[in-house]
Amino acid sequence: MEIVDLSTLPDSETRYTEFLRQICEKHDMDHAAYAGMNPAAGTVAGFVTYDDAWTEHYQNQGLIMVDPTIHMARRSIAPVDWSRLERSPDFQRVFRDASDFGLPNQGVTIPVRGPYGDIGLLSATRKCSKDEWRKLFTHVISDLQSMAVHIHDNVVSSDELTNVLYHPTLSTREAEILQWVAAGKSQQDIGDILSISHRTVEVHLRSSREKLSALTTPQAVGRAIAIGLITPS
Amino acid sequence: MEIVDLSTLPDSETRYTEFLRQICEKHDMDHAAYAGMNPAAGTVAGFVTYDDAWTEHYQNQGLIMVDPTIHMARRSIAPVDWSRLERSPDFQRVFRDASDFGLPNQGVTIPVRGPYGDIGLLSATRKCSKDEWRKLFTHVISDLQSMAVHIHDNVVSSDELTNVLYHPTLSTREAEILQWVAAGKSQQDIGDILSISHRTVEVHLRSSREKLSALTTPQAVGRAIAIGLITPS
DNA sequence: GTCAAAATACGGGAATCCCCCAATAGAAAA
DNA sequence: TTTTCTATTGGGGGATTCCCGTATTTTGAC
Structure with a gap:
């Protein structure tokens, strides 16, 4: 199980998306998404394997403002299993929409923080039963955490805008x-x-x-x- | 490979030290250490499996101020392999001392950050050749990252002083x-x-x-x- | 080697902030 | 119901910060 070294790949947005796809394949996930933010620099970067339709809907509806996975993960140290959010009212809102687009209902979001207030969120999702998800989750979580650190480290290091404002x-x-x-x-x-x-x-x-x-x-x-x-x- | 749930253990310093010992056993490490800091609250927590002799020496000599593993890890997102620090002048200082105490020369320090400026550092060390270490490293790193998140999450959640100042x-x-x-x-x-x-x-x-x-x-x-x-x- | 730019240092005067005081109304807790 | 907490507004005056200008030293570039 080798970790793909992102820094050896050509520098572009596609390599990150490709990396997310590899994560999906490797761990039997349907979709993966990464969002990186730097509050000080005001920069945001995002890469997803979702269809454009869902991405557009998500942005148009401003779901990022109510998405409970983001809210929780931003305040958490450990990975956030989406099943723990089911009682949240906003959960209904976002996940009913997602369901309409044929998206998975089980997932996890992993927060990674850097030393300069930057934060990255790696999410992985899969359509399956709760039992299946639980098994899969415990099996892959530590590798996913590793991947989350890896991708965030690379995004931050390669983000030129960030680097300028870092110094x-x-x-x-x-x-x-x-x-x-x-x-x-x-x-x-x-x-x-x-x-x-x-x-x-x-x-x-x-x-x-x-x-x-x-x-x-x-x-x-x-x-x-x-x-x-x-x-x- | 089950993760020990720290929150089920009796609340005391010993459970963290015990947890570090379990990590050592599980991953063939000689020693492990955790240091957690909350800059805003000014609190520091530390747990080690080292001998008291080394711990005292480390504190008396103020090595924490020059320890390159801490310096690097505090500024890094990804785990810091100690072998990458060998050129640092401070490295000589700290590691010569450590060697005198019979401590390992290979190791890694993993930073974990929480949402409130808090940072935890989990270090694991082993006395072995560089090749051996490289193999071991790639094999256990993702689980160690998981452990680092786990222990930091628990320390922060259970630290009452922190909790008071968190709110x-x-x-x-x-x-x-x-x-x-x-x-x-x-x-x-x-x-x-x-x-x-x-x-x-x-x-x-x-x-x-x-x-x-x-x-x-x-x-x-x-x-x-x-x-x-x-x-x- | 020279010259420009940055770092360091100091002062006068205007603008702003901060601390003391008092007071009212509504909301939440007891 | 009474009490406590929060949000609001206000005055006066001392303390602090901020903008203007000047000058020496150090750094770096050509």
């Missing part, structure tokens, strides 16, 4: 000062700590804001944390 | 206003947007700071983002 490098002093701001210190405090004028502290903060394209210091702190330039405290 | 619930208005602050708006702007007085905006911000135990608004924004109450923008 608004702050100077040593700027990062240092922003870190103190995130720790709740005032400019005067920081000046005392670093033995420089609070005026100077403000200058570094200003250039930090500019580099992060932030209008205010709170926004700059939020972005810096989201992209890993500083840590919350 | 400084902001009211709708507070979260709404803090979100606008994170988006770079001034108090006056937000008042105009929400059609309320900028005084009111300031009151909500103050109570947000109190609930988050933050000294300043930038700190509050940082924490709110770190624990998932708002999203960066």
Whole structure:
């Protein structure tokens, strides 16, 4: 059981879709889907093996806003088995629609998070009975988790837009000062700590804001944390 | 190959250590270690199968600050094979010490992140040749990833301190206003947007700071983002 | 080697935020 | 029903931040 190394494949959207198809074949799944988001960069990437009809319907109806699989997985550490969502009212909405399009009723969504606030969701589905699903699930879940990490790692690494926004490098002093701001210190405090004028502290903060394209210091702190330039405290 | 359900075991530190031992047995590893951190809450949890001698040395020497496995894994999405770190100067420092204590030289560290900025690192080590390690690695990595998710999920769920700090619930208005602050708006702007007085905006911000135990608004924004109450923008 | 750009440092003055206070109305909990 | 919590608005004044300008040092590119 070898893991396909995504980074060796030609760089394009199709390779990810192809990768999803391979997952389906390997694990007896009907469909697979990946969605990656980077809140800080505001980027979203998605690859699916679904028919275009369902994809369009899903987008047109804005089902992403109510899809309980996404809601749950975004807040979970462990994989989310869709059968645990059946009581959700939104579940009815989305899955009745999906059923109309002939889509499977059993599935799982696996969340994967990166260090910069980015999150990827890998879903795999299959039309079968609950018992069948349970067996299949326990059998393939750990490999699916591995695949989820693999695809998210590759998407994030190859996403040029993300990479650009990943590296608004702050100077040593700027990062240092922003870190103190995130720790709740005032400019005067920081000046005392670093033995420089609070005026100077403000200058570094200003250039930090500019580099992060932030209008205010709170926004700059939020972005810096989201992209890993500083840590919350 | 059944996954031990940690949540059914008695609640104590020993069950995690025992779980690590089971992982070692199952996958032919010499040692395993887990470290969980919650930057926002400032909590750290650790469980190891190492001897006390090494654990003490590690802490006394402050090796956690230079340990390249931790540095890398904290910034990685995928598992980090220690053999990829051999060129790091810090690697020499830590691994020479480890070798003196008779510890293995091959290993892997797997990062797992939760939705609230929390991160868990599961490491597994074995004394063997590079070739042996490579075989073992590819064979067990996906199950180890599964285990890493399992243990981190359980630690986070059962960590009462974390749970308390996980739920400084902001009211709708507070979260709404803090979100606008994170988006770079001034108090006056937000008042105009929400059609309320900028005084009111300031009151909500103050109570947000109190609930988050933050000294300043930038700190509050940082924490709110770190624990998932708002999203960066 | 020179020159431009960035990093670092400091100050004045205006704008903003933050803290103290008080007060009303509605909703939820006791 | 009473009490508590939330949401709302307001004033005054000190503290802080932010925008303007200037200057020295360091870095990097040609």
